[in-house]
Amino acid sequence: MFGWRRRSEGFEWKDYVRTTVLVRRADRQRRIEDVRVAAIEKVKNVADAGVDAGRAGASAAKTGLLHILALIGRAIADASIAIFWGFVRWVAFAWNIIKDGAEAVAAPLRSAIRVPADAARDKLKMMPDVARKFPIKAHHLISAALVVGLIYVGGPMLRSADGISAPVLDISTGAPDASHQVTISNEISGSAAALTGDTMRVDGALVRLAGIEAPESTQPCYRTNGRRWNCASTARSGLNTIVRGQKVTCTPSGQDDSGRTLAHCLIGGGKDIATELVQAGYVFATDTSFFSSLGGEESTARDAKRGIWQGEVVRPQDWRAQAWESAKRDAPDGCPIKGVVRSSAKIYALPWSDVYAKARVRQERGERWFCSEDDAKAAGFAPWDKS
Incomplete structure (x- = not known):
């Protein structure tokens, strides 16, 4: 009787227990990581006031620089007008010489020699006076050289001053950049909560920030000492810190492949959320071309080794490609997507x-x-919510 043992009737208890232990262990590690990230966030909140003060100072410096550039631009306009009228005077001077010569040819032969000579002599006497009245002076040339120098030096400062950029203003005066074309006119505004490093709910609507991409939830990141860390969870916490207690206003620009609304979102003071995330090294910029503002912010964050750039990291697209090829090698017939049934779904x-x-x-x-x-x-299979 004691040797009798109930059959499992097809249910694998060993596999069930092993899977349960692994799942609980993974959940426990996730909770520990969340507690650690929450503690780090509290420490960061203490420094928020100092960072805001620094950003205010940088904004004031940029305003002063813009004012200087405006004055210099006005000087350039004045110099351009002076150059134009100087050119007109020289053309008129040459035309008078030609006209006097033509009139001299038409005059009688007797005066044909004397009149052109007298006219030319008179014009030659006028040359010192024309040169003296010419509007282009030495200070005009110095101003033009100064403007060129300020544009060369001050341009990068306007785009990024010590890692803090000016608010992004979406003003279209001609053909807008394709990445900023708005296809949906209705704005989404309200409080927000981060779901991932680049996705959040704004007033109940699911919104993905345009122009950036956060690390995948299982994508590894490494610190300078080679230690692995959860950069995806840190990106989500960073987005939460930026939008916490703020009114978020999003301008939709389309949809991504998963049907989520793509939008450019701002918080109080006109700060662009995507720019803030890229500056801090939380996420990647999807456009890294020379003319992309987010690409420039990413280069600055990479040089400063902030966030994901402090150690070895690959872009999410490249990492997904690696994960796909690795899964294909182990999947039947090289088809790596798993279609399962959960609660009849x-x-x-x-x-x-x-x-x-x-x-x-x-x-x-x-x-x-x-x-x-x-x-x-x-x-008939739908994407997993966590995919």
């Missing part, structure tokens, strides 16, 4: 999602592998 997980490792494909329950998201959607 058909959902699929991508190789870089945080639930991918725990998801098990059981074909007897109608679960299967897919080679692309289109195949999964065609079979």
Whole structure:
């Protein structure tokens, strides 16, 4: 009787216990990480007042520089007008010489020699007076050289002064940049809460910040000493710190591949949230070209080794490509997307999602592998919420 043992009837207790232990261990580690991040946030909040004061000083310095540039621009305009009228005077002077010569040719032969000579003599006497009245002076040339120097030196300062940039103003005077074309006119405004480093809920609407991309939830980042850290969780906390207690105003510009609203969002004082995140090294800029303002902010953060740039890191797109190829090698027929059934709901997980490792494909329950998201959607599977 004591040797009798109840059959599992197809249920694997060992696998269940092992999976439960691993899940609880992962949850415990996540809670520990969240507590650590919360403590760091409290410390950062103490320094917020000092940072705001520094930014106010930088803003005042930029205002002064803009005023100086405006005055110099006015001097350039005056010099340009003076150059134009000086050119007109020289043209009139040359025309008078030509006209006097033509009139002399038409005169009688007797005066044909004397009149042109007298006219030319008179014009030559006028040359010192013309040169004296010419409006372009030495101080005009000095002002022009000063303007060129200030544009060369002050341009980068306006874009980024000690890591603090001026508020981004979306003013279109001609053909706007494609990345800033607005296709949805209604603004979204209200309080916000971060879901990831680049996604948040604003007044109940799901919004993804345009122009940036946060690290994936399972993507590793490394510090200068080679130690791994959770940069995705830090990016989410950084976004929460920026929008906490602020009124957020977003201007939609389209939708991403997952149907989320893409938007440019500002907080009080006209500060661009995406710019703040890139400056702090929380996220990546999607456009790193020379003419991109976010690309310039990313270069500054990288040089200062802030956030994700303090150690080894790859861009999310490249990391997803690596995760995809790695999962293909282990997946049946090289199809790495897992389509599973949870509570009668058909959902699929991508190789870089945080639930991918725990998801098990059981074909007897109608679960299967897919080679692309289109195949999964065609079979009635929806994206996993955490993917």
